[in-house]
Amino acid sequence: MEHSANSEITFHHEAGGDDFVKKIIKTTVLLSVITMIELGLGLTMYAFPMAEGFKLFLKGVIVILSLAKAFYIVGIFMHLGDEIKNLIMTICVPLMLFIWFIAAFLMDGNSWKNLRNSRGKSIVPTEQHSTAPEGHH
Amino acid sequence: MSTAQAQMQTKWWSGGKSPFNVEYGKLMMWYFLMSDTFTFGAFLISYGTIRFSQNYWPDPNEVFNAFPFAGHANLPLAFVSLMTFILIVSSVTMVLAVHAGHKNDKQGVIKWMIWTIIGGIAFLSCQAWEWAHLITGEHAVLINGQIQHIGTTVTMNPWGAAANVPMIDGHHITTTGPVAFGGYFFGITGFHGFHVLSGVVINIVMLIMAINGTFERKGHYWMIEKAGLYWHFVDLVWVFVFLCFYLI
Numbered sequence: 001m002e003h004s005a006n007s008e009i010t011f012h013h014e015a016g017g018d019d020f021v022k023k024i025i026k027t028t029v030l031l032s033v034i035t036m037i038e039l040g041l042g043l044t045m046y047a048f049p050m051a052e053g054f055k056l057f058l059k060g061v062i063v064i065l066s067l068a069k070a071f072y073i074v075g076i077f078m079h080l081g082d083e084i085k086n087l088i089m090t091i092c093v094p095l096m097l098f099i100w101f102i103a104a105f106l107m108d109g110n111s112w113k114n115l116r117n118s119r120g121k122s123i124v125p126t127e128q129h130s131t132a133p134e135g136h137h
Numbered sequence: 138m139s140t141a142q143a144q145m146q147t148k149w150w151s152g153g154k155s156p157f158n159v160e161y162g163k164l165m166m167w168y169f170l171m172s173d174t175f176t177f178g179a180f181l182i183s184y185g186t187i188r189f190s191q192n193y194w195p196d197p198n199e200v201f202n203a204f205p206f207a208g209h210a211n212l213p214l215a216f217v218s219l220m221t222f223i224l225i226v227s228s229v230t231m232v233l234a235v236h237a238g239h240k241n242d243k244q245g246v247i248k249w250m251i252w253t254i255i256g257g258i259a260f261l262s263c264q265a266w267e268w269a270h271l272i273t274g275e276h277a278v279l280i281n282g283q284i285q286h287i288g289t290t291v292t293m294n295p296w297g298a299a300a301n302v303p304m305i306d307g308h309h310i311t312t313t314g315p316v317a318f319g320g321y322f323f324g325i326t327g328f329h330g331f332h333v334l335s336g337v338v339i340n341i342v343m344l345i346m347a348i349n350g351t352f353e354r355k356g357h358y359w360m361i362e363k364a365g366l367y368w369h370f371v372d373l374v375w376v377f378v379f380l381c382f383y384l385i
Contacts (some may be wrong), residue, residue, distance in 0.1 A: 008155040010147055020236060028229050032222070039218055042384045046198035046213055059385040066380040070373055077232050078369045086149060087157040091167055098178060105182045109189030117192065 027076045034069050038062050166363045170370045177374050181381050184321040191315050195296035197383045203270055217383050220263045227256025228372040235365040238358025246361060250344040257337040264330050277310050291320045329378050332371050339364050
């Protein structure tokens, strides 16, 4: 069983030794620093009054920093960066679905809000309206 | 250099070997994690959809400002930062356990697995405290013209906009907030916490197997590597839960 499992693998990655431990420490420091910057930005939004547009910009920066964190966790801690290209592609390409997934559903939520705000009362019967008989039916 | 050359010259799809250069179990762990990514993604996107559809949403800095043994001190995001840091550190100790496994260093694997398990349990304890605080921490809310004291649950949300009434005992009175807030918060952090719990159980099993010498007899520590992938994934999901619920 183990013998056949072994033969699946064509070559092994060199087990980096002390260099690898240094790389891990570097990544840990990087992740901690990014988290602290994110917190700093989050607290800035809380502590200082600012325009909605600028707040949205800061939130965008925080999202990008989180994606950077995800990149380092997957690439270094999970060793995906050391795998061969075939494996990297079979994991990353399906994740492209998220581009549509996020954009479509957030736009849907936003449109829902706009509809309710602009003419919602004429579409969704409110509590007072629903008890009264509707004249034009 | 030599591995890069070997990589170039190998005919990956000619059969008799893994075209991904990994054993079956590790590849399947990657695919499982990918499917789990979509599960968590769907939950978080659903939360985002509802949040985008609301005119008002509670500010996380106001909701999550408590710290154990700090009384009523206003410490926004401090406790959740500690939780994030605990999870990052336990991820690092897991990397070191996998690294020790590569070198067939049994004592190293045992040592770092124990630290990883401690980190996981610490995170779960923090989460238990946070949930308890949120559910039992009652706030004065104006409901149907009357002031009531309610905590945050899946059916109640005291974190609404300020009510147009005078303060009581120096506290602002609010209206009720969107009810989906508690449902999504407890649902998604609970699902993540369940992953952490199962990760801790898996890590304990791995620790027992390492102590018993199971991997030594097998001649490799690949199981630690697969458990490690799962554990890092739990950390990865937390990055996004942290982002969606606490930061933005």
